[in-house]
Amino acid sequence: MNKILLIIKREYLSRVKKRSFLLVTFLVPLVIIGIYALTIYLTARSFENNKATVHVVDQSGLFAGKIESTKNITFIPVKTAENTADERAHMLDGEGKNFLLIIPPDITTSSHAELIAKETASLTIQGDISRQLENVLRDIAFANAGIDRATVENIRPEVTISAKEITDEGEKDSSAGAAMGIAMSLSIVVYICLFLYGSQVMRGVIEEKNSRIVEVIISSVKPFQLMMGKIVGIGLVGLTQFILWIILSTTLVGVASAGLVDGEDIKTQIEQQQALSNGETQLAKPQMGMFGTVKQELNKVDFQAIITTFLLYFFGGYLLYSALFAAVGSAVDSETETQQFMFPITIPLLFTYILSFGVLVNDPNGPLAFWLSMIPFTSPIAMLVRIPFGVPGWQIGLSLLLLIGGFIFTTWVAARIYRVGILMYGKKASYKELVKWLRYKN
Amino acid sequence: MLEIRNIVKQYANHRALDDVSIQVEKGSIFGLLGPNGAGKTSLIRIINQITAPDSGEIYFDGERLNPSHIGRIGYLPEERGLYKKMEIGEQMLYLAQLKGLSRKEATERIKHWFEKMEMQSWWHKKVEDLSKGMQQKVQFVATVVHRPDLIILDEPFSGFDPVNVNIIKEEILSLNRSGATLIFSTHRMESVEELCDSIVLINKSKKILDGKLSDIKNVYRTNTYRIAHLPSPEPLLAVDGLFTIEDQVGTPEESTTLTVKIAQGKTINDVLMYLIPRVQIHELKEIIPSIHDIFVQQVTVQASYPLLKHTNEQDITHH
Numbered sequence: 001m002n003k004i005l006l007i008i009k010r011e012y013l014s015r016v017k018k019r020s021f022l023l024v025t026f027l028v029p030l031v032i033i034g035i036y037a038l039t040i041y042l043t044a045r046s047f048e049n050n051k052a053t054v055h056v057v058d059q060s061g062l063f064a065g066k067i068e069s070t071k072n073i074t075f076i077p078v079k080t081a082e083n084t085a086d087e088r089a090h091m092l093d094g095e096g097k098n099f100l101l102i103i104p105p106d107i108t109t110s111s112h113a114e115l116i117a118k119e120t121a122s123l124t125i126q127g128d129i130s131r132q133l134e135n136v137l138r139d140i141a142f143a144n145a146g147i148d149r150a151t152v153e154n155i156r157p158e159v160t161i162s163a164k165e166i167t168d169e170g171e172k173d174s175s176a177g178a179a180m181g182i183a184m185s186l187s188i189v190v191y192i193c194l195f196l197y198g199s200q201v202m203r204g205v206i207e208e209k210n211s212r213i214v215e216v217i218i219s220s221v222k223p224f225q226l227m228m229g230k231i232v233g234i235g236l237v238g239l240t241q242f243i244l245w246i247i248l249s250t251t252l253v254g255v256a257s258a259g260l261v262d263g264e265d266i267k268t269q270i271e272q273q274q275a276l277s278n279g280e281t282q283l284a285k286p287q288m289g290m291f292g293t294v295k296q297e298l299n300k301v302d303f304q305a306i307i308t309t310f311l312l313y314f315f316g317g318y319l320l321y322s323a324l325f326a327a328v329g330s331a332v333d334s335e336t337e338t339q340q341f342m343f344p345i346t347i348p349l350l351f352t353y354i355l356s357f358g359v360l361v362n363d364p365n366g367p368l369a370f371w372l373s374m375i376p377f378t379s380p381i382a383m384l385v386r387i388p389f390g391v392p393g394w395q396i397g398l399s400l401l402l403l404i405g406g407f408i409f410t411t412w413v414a415a416r417i418y419r420v421g422i423l424m425y426g427k428k429a430s431y432k433e434l435v436k437w438l439r440y441k442n
Numbered sequence: 443m444l445e446i447r448n449i450v451k452q453y454a455n456h457r458a459l460d461d462v463s464i465q466v467e468k469g470s471i472f473g474l475l476g477p478n479g480a481g482k483t484s485l486i487r488i489i490n491q492i493t494a495p496d497s498g499e500i501y502f503d504g505e506r507l508n509p510s511h512i513g514r515i516g517y518l519p520e521e522r523g524l525y526k527k528m529e530i531g532e533q534m535l536y537l538a539q540l541k542g543l544s545r546k547e548a549t550e551r552i553k554h555w556f557e558k559m560e561m562q563s564w565w566h567k568k569v570e571d572l573s574k575g576m577q578q579k580v581q582f583v584a585t586v587v588h589r590p591d592l593i594i595l596d597e598p599f600s601g602f603d604p605v606n607v608n609i610i611k612e613e614i615l616s617l618n619r620s621g622a623t624l625i626f627s628t629h630r631m632e633s634v635e636e637l638c639d640s641i642v643l644i645n646k647s648k649k650i651l652d653g654k655l656s657d658i659k660n661v662y663r664t665n666t667y668r669i670a671h672l673p674s675p676e677p678l679l680a681v682d683g684l685f686t687i688e689d690q691v692g693t694p695e696e697s698t699t700l701t702v703k704i705a706q707g708k709t710i711n712d713v714l715m716y717l718i719p720r721v722q723i724h725e726l727k728e729i730i731p732s733i734h735d736i737f738v739q740q741v742t743v744q745a746s747y748p749l750l751k752h753t754n755e756q757d758i759t760h761h
Contacts, residue, residue: 006539014528212523216584219490219517220540222509423492425521436454 011233029248052097179388186384187356198325205329223419316403317380327414330421352378364389376406443468449498458484460647473638474627513542516590531565541588631734670725
């Protein structure tokens with residue numbers, strides 16, 4: 001037991017001390033921050049870019065004084081008399097973005113206006129203008145039909161649907177949107193990390209086999225101890241990296257959002273955009289804003305449960321797969337030869353990963369999702385996809401038990417291949433030989 | 443020290459060891475010889491408990507070989523290597539601790555060995571920065587640092603220059619003097635003659651020869667002597683019933699060295715009595731077969747054995 005600790009310690013320290021580990025550990029949060037900052041910056045920029053001046057040529061005469069300038073768009077009415085080609089061109093030459101809006105006399109029937117500019121107007125500007133025109137036209141239509149606009153606005157029944165699940169603890173809020181997002185990110189993270197750390201195990205085994213040090217070591221410890229020491233050591237490296245990433249990212253994001261940009265400013269801008277895009281309801285009631293919505297949705301998600309199950313399934317899945325990776329490493333002489341053995345390991349993971357996007361998130365409690373989250377080879381991804389949507393406790397328990405069973409099984413198989421493979425130099429094994437190795441007496 | 447009884451190791455397609463029994467005396471240097479693929483490495487791995495035999499037992503110091511003996515065995519494999527990116531000092535500590543030493547004890551002993559082998563400056567170097575000979579030296583120290591009672595060396599001199607071969611040889615002898623038993627597997631027959639007390643020869647998974655080096659050489663004596671002399675006035679020829687001439691330098695008239703094989707029942711004294719009146723002798727030496735010759739002879743005889751057997755059978759049917 002003492003020896004296995006020595007091996008774990010060496011595997012762990014030799015990787016954590018590496019410059020590349022430090023680099024990756026600190027660079028990844030920085031990249032995350034960078035993406036975050038860039039998003040904020042670009043969002044802020046896009047609001048500035050939408051400032052425009054629109055010269056309105058109202059040939060119908062219906063809109064005079066009815067179009068209001070907004071924060072981004074300034075409307076300037078143009079007298080029809082001044083409407084010569086030269087003057088039009090002159091108007092477009094002004095500073096900033098200049099547009100010429102031509103409203104034809106038959107706008108009520110044709111529902112069509114033209115926006116002339118040197119560059120095509122952005123969709124946001126086009127949308128804003130068309131909404132303004134629609135509002136005016138609607139008012140006119142209301143008036144023609146003898147309907148009082150205020151009355152219409154007062155008669156506005158609001159029905160909100162709040163999705164609830166019936167659980168043992170009673171009703172509980174559920175949030176399909178946020179759950180889906182979290183489910184997908186979890187499946188990506190687990191998929192990538194299983195491969196990342198699994199292949200580190202494989203490379204470690206190949207290195208020991210190639211440098212022949214393995215023979216010295218297994219004259220001191222059992223091959224099984226060496227294999228398990230390596231798997232656990234690298235697994236701990238993975239956990240260390242996760243924890244550092246979480247700590248660093250949250251701190252940096254906190255600092256960044258406080259320092260880089262005024263968060264409130266962005267929030268109001270986004271709210272405004274939200275309000276504008278909802279056009280006709282803008283007058284009716286105060287909007288919650290996108291941030292608020294997301295926040296409310298996220299509040300419904302049980303993060304503690306997600307992080308706990310994530311760590312359990314990541315570690316379980318890692319143990320299960322890395323044992324297989326170790327077996328592959330022991331059966332070959334160099335990394336280039338691993339291809340043929342990697343295939344069967346990759347398939348169940350890839351299969352679940354692809355299904356998690358198409359099927360599992362849409363039907364997280366269906367029979368396919370259930371079975372995939374029970375089979376140990378697919379459960380690390382499938383169960384994590386289901387978790388944010390809520391999974392009964394007994395299913396998690398059963399699935400974890402099966403995962404532990406699966407891990408014991410793959411470790412047993414891998415250890416039998418490993419103990420023979422690491423001593424076979426200069427020879428690439430075939431599947432037939434691997435089966436033979438399984439049957440060798442100790 | 444080590445008693446190997448009827449070891450059989452079967453792999454899928456071939457039998458690596460077939461009923462091999464060997465006795466290694468305490469405090470001896472024991473040569474494990476055999477051509478490539480004879481089963482030496484399989485046997486060494488079984489002694490190191492890297493693999494287990496299909497049948498047969500091994501006794502270590504009177505006890506059935508078990509994992510508690512691991513710390514008392516030092517093993518230098520033929521295919522050797524170290525972690526390339528790990529510092530030498532750390533690496534030695536790691537290997538010594540795996541053999542059961544405490545960190546403190548290991549540090550002291552490694553420092554002692556490094557001083558002895560003039561390797562002090564290597565502690566923080568990485569293996570990839572050392573030459574091959576230097577790496578071998580590090581590996582040798584790693585093999586013996588935990589003061590094993592049994593040291594198994596597989597081709598210990600490969601990769602060393604003559605100066606380092608002598609250093610390692612000296613260390614092997616001094617370890618032996620301080621009580622360690624050595625098993626020594628090599629293809630360099632001259633170092634076997636120089637170092638080994640006893641040998642075993644394995645060929646095609648079977649033990650074909652074992653015993654004390656001197657006994658074996660005695661058995662393979664051919665009663666052949668080389669006699670150097672001044673040119674004789676009369677030609678020297680073979681004498682029926684006394685000796686035959688195996689080799690003669692120069693012509694019968696002007697010979698200077700004579701290699702004679704003495705006939706059965708006669709001794710070298712009889713030959714000398716015949717020669718002394720005829721020629722002036724200034725050197726006499728018995729030609730004892732070298733381990734090299736015995737090795738080659740034994741292995742080739744065995745290789746042609748099935749053929750011989752075949753002809754014998756034919757002879758029997760003819761009669």
